[in-house]
Amino acid sequence: MGRPADDLARWIPRLLSHWRRGRRDAPRGPRPPPDRLTPPELREVAAGVERLSRGLTRDRALAGERYLDDPRLLGAYLLFYWPVSYLQARGVLSELPASPRSVLDLGSGPGPLALAALDAGAAEALCADRAARALAAARALAGEARLALETRPWDPARGAPLASLAAGRRLDAVTLGHVLNELSPGPGGEGDVERRAALLAEAAGLLAPGGSVVVIEPALRDTSRALLRVRDLLVARGFAVRAPCLFRGPCPALPRESDWCHAERPIEPPPLVAEIGKAAGLRKESVKMSYLVLAPPGEGWAEPPPGRLFRIVSEPLPSKGRLRYMGCGPEGRLGLALQEKHVGEPNRRFERLLRGDVVELTEVEPRGDGLRLGPGSSVRVIAAAGSPVPGVTAPPPGATR
Ligand SMILES: C[S@@+](CC[C@H](N)C(=O)[O-])C[C@H]1O[C@@H](n2cnc3c(N)ncnc32)[C@H](O)[C@@H]1O
Incomplete structure (x- = not known):
């Protein structure tokens, strides 16, 4: 292939x-x-x-x-x-x-x-x-x-x-x-x-x-x-x-x-x-x-890896000193926002997310209709757009197929 x-x-x-x-x-x-x-x-x-x-x-x-x-x-x-x-x-x-x-x-x-x-x-x-x-x-x-x-x-x-x-x-x-x-x-x-x-x-x-x-x-x-x-x-x-x-x-x-x-x-x-x-x-x-x-009838939903996971379901939505995306994950569809002044090493990846990426976020807090990332929030891409999600469409790390 x-x-x-x-x-x-x-x-x-x-x-x-x-x-x-x-x-x-x-x-x-x-x-x-x-x-x-x-x-x-x-x-x-x-x-x-x-x-x-x-x-x-x-x-x-x-x-x-x-x-x-x-x-x-x-x-x-x-x-x-x-x-x-x-x-x-x-x-x-x-x-x-x-x-x-x-x-x-x-x-x-x-x-x-x-x-x-x-x-x-x-x-x-x-x-x-x-x-x-x-x-x-x-x-x-x-x-x-x-x-x-x-x-x-x-x-x-x-x-x-x-x-x-x-x-x-x-x-x-x-x-x-x-x-x-x-x-x-x-x-x-x-x-x-x-x-x-x-x-x-x-x-x-x-x-x-x-x-x-x-x-x-x-x-x-x-x-x-x-x-x-x-x-x-x-x-x-x-x-x-x-x-x-x-x-x-x-x-x-x-x-x-x-x-x-x-x-x-x-x-x-x-x-x-x-x-x-x-x-x-x-x-x-x-x-x-x-x-x-x-999946075929009778097969249950796969268990996603732990953590706060979201698939990015929008393009980047920049506005007034902050960057936003819409994310959809196990807890629903939410706006995810990071202010420019809070960008740092652990969350810098947020600026380059693509529609379809699946990310794990930490230290987010509810704000308006979504979640706000802060200077301490980390952003980790666990599956890039178009690739399997570990545990969901890919076996968890360490498992044999
Ligand atoms: C837009 S083309 C898609 C072709 C191909 N699957 C693709 O993704 O490029 C839609 C296809 O559906 C078929 N189709 C539409 N209505 C159908 C029907 N009632 N029975 C069988 N095939 C049908 C058409 O003949 C055509 O091949």
């Missing part, structure tokens, strides 16, 4: 050559570069990315539609969104207790999550989707990389149980990338939440002990809040969350309409993705996503 960015760089020529092979109306000319688009190709792909971006993240007119059956939109997905989903998946898989060996990827499209799992150490992956053209792309990409990937048609609206996909196998992970919000693309009302929760519960029922259901959703306020409602319903029904939550009660981001929860990981996008993003007016210096990792 290499660095995700290096592994992704190897996919770029494969994605490009697959896309080029599928363009029946491609103009003839000199052989194009294997890892970059020619100017006319760039215009064509950027136009597709603009349509996808509008339809999936702004007016949402494409959510729930069969857009990947359109070769132009599938091409735009492969060259721009596929690499982003791949990096998101690698980012979440790196938080799991162990690399999954056997994976079912639901709503896989052209397979970025399944292929990310295979690159991260999985031995076999099954992609399931209703878009036959996208499944063919996943098979072709895996074939080029000599990876063990199978595909099956899947449409939950047709009612076939998920167990028929798993065919009796116990799975280490069931992944769902950017699909939950498309299955019932309503406003996330009670019916949608119930249907989505039922699907995740069914997926969790296919897991081997220690396995995980991995859900990645867009970092949009509405889709993120809908995922939080699904999380709450599953937690109320006894499911344990492996990540990102350290709080076991109802999600404290839900009561205020303006609150939601997402992760953000800085990336250096491959030149192809940066170029398409620039042409389509979309920036990609970081990948943002909402995500949820669930």
Whole structure:
């Protein structure tokens, strides 16, 4: 397993050559570069990315539609969104207790999550989707990389149980990338939440002990809040969350309409993705996503290490001589603040925290709606964003796997 960015760089020529092979109306000319688009190709792909971006993240007119059956939109997905989903998946898989060996990827499209799992150490992956053209792309990409990937048609609206996909196998992970919000693309009302929760519960029922259901959703306020409602319903029904939550009660981001929860990981996008993003007016210096990792039914919540722990769930919020973040931990979602005049050796790390880091704080005191750090408070990062939390998603120090 290499660095995700290096592994992704190897996919770029494969994605490009697959896309080029599928363009029946491609103009003839000199052989194009294997890892970059020619100017006319760039215009064509950027136009597709603009349509996808509008339809999936702004007016949402494409959510729930069969857009990947359109070769132009599938091409735009492969060259721009596929690499982003791949990096998101690698980012979440790196938080799991162990690399999954056997994976079912639901709503896989052209397979970025399944292929990310295979690159991260999985031995076999099954992609399931209703878009036959996208499944063919996943098979072709895996074939080029000599990876063990199978595909099956899947449409939950047709009612076939998920167990028929798993065919009796116990799975280490069931992944769902950017699909939950498309299955019932309503406003996330009670019916949608119930249907989505039922699907995740069914997926969790296919897991081997220690396995995980991995859900990645867009970092949009509405889709993120809908995922939080699904999380709450599953937690109320006894499911344990492996990540990102350290709080076991109802999600404290839900009561205020303006609150939601997402992760953000800085990336250096491959030149192809940066170029398409620039042409389509979309920036990609970081990948943002909402995500949820669930344990199988019957597995309890893992015990976090002792101490006052918080996952940082905001960007830095500087104001009038102090720095603040929102933190969410076993005691809930609280503001964490440190005044500039109190910065010293034990708490200096506070100035460089990233969304997603899990920190242990000492000597904090209640102040307003949160906690105040003082000159004697220490700040220790126990898990950097995207890495396992000791005792929760990683074995405690000294334990064997
Ligand atoms: C945004 S794409 C995500 C693809 C990939 N999982 C990723 O994360 O990049 C959403 C996928 O969900 C699939 N999808 C949407 N509604 C579906 C349904 N009712 N049944 C099966 N697949 C569906 C689409 O065909 C598409 O492949």
